[in-house]
Amino acid sequence: MGKIAVYPGSFDPVTNGHCDVVQRSLNLFDKIIIAVATNGTKDPLFTIEERLEMLKETFKEIPGVEVDSFDGLLVEYAAERRADAILRGLRAVSDFEHEFQMALMNRKLNRTVETVFLMTGLRWIFISSSIIKEAARFGGDTRGMVPDNVSQKLREKFGKA
Numbered sequence: 001m002g003k004i005a006v007y008p009g010s011f012d013p014v015t016n017g018h019c020d021v022v023q024r025s026l027n028l029f030d031k032i033i034i035a036v037a038t039n040g041t042k043d044p045l046f047t048i049e050e051r052l053e054m055l056k057e058t059f060k061e062i063p064g065v066e067v068d069s070f071d072g073l074l075v076e077y078a079a080e081r082r083a084d085a086i087l088r089g090l091r092a093v094s095d096f097e098h099e100f101q102m103a104l105m106n107r108k109l110n111r112t113v114e115t116v117f118l119m120t121g122l123r124w125i126f127i128s129s130s131i132i133k134e135a136a137r138f139g140g141d142t143r144g145m146v147p148d149n150v151s152q153k154l155r156e157k158f159g160k161a
């Protein structure tokens with residue numbers, strides 16, 4: 001059987017940085033399960049359904065990518081899906097402490113699941129879902145930073161369709 005990675009996150013919304021991580025990871029894994037966490041603590045802009053729809057549209061032509069959602073513990077979901085690894089993207093040093101903490105907690109909770117970090121491409125290093133939402137909220141053009149269907153959704157969300 002091929003190698004499977006679960007790529008968890010809020011994806012509120014998916015950015016080109018996320019897409020870059022998925023593309024890179026397909027050189028290492030046979031299947032990537034993009035898993036939207038439904039129990040995130042943040043106040044989301046998009047509903048789970050909207051986030052799933054945007055992700056499905058974004059990756060519809062990429063073989064080996066599945067889009068799903070999960071609630072509860074990530075390690076339990078990863079074990080359920082028989083994943084070999086949890087995949088996370090790293091942009092800058094500022095991501096590191098939080099990511100390290102999560103990876104170590106996940107290892108403590110289940111010693112058999114490894115976390116794999118991939119560096120995003122340099123051109124996406126400044127992009128995060130939060131900064132995209134901030135720009136879009138005040139009318140900023142997000143094209144080229146998120147998939148086209150997502151920038152359209154952002155314009156609709158903020159009444160600038």
Ligand code: PNS
Binds near residue numbers: 011037075
């Ligand atoms: O995109 P995000 O918001 O940085 O993703 C964070 C996420 C969803 C990966 C993280 O909050 C998570 O794994 N949530 C599920 C609950 C869980 O397993 N927590 C214990 C690990 S610290």
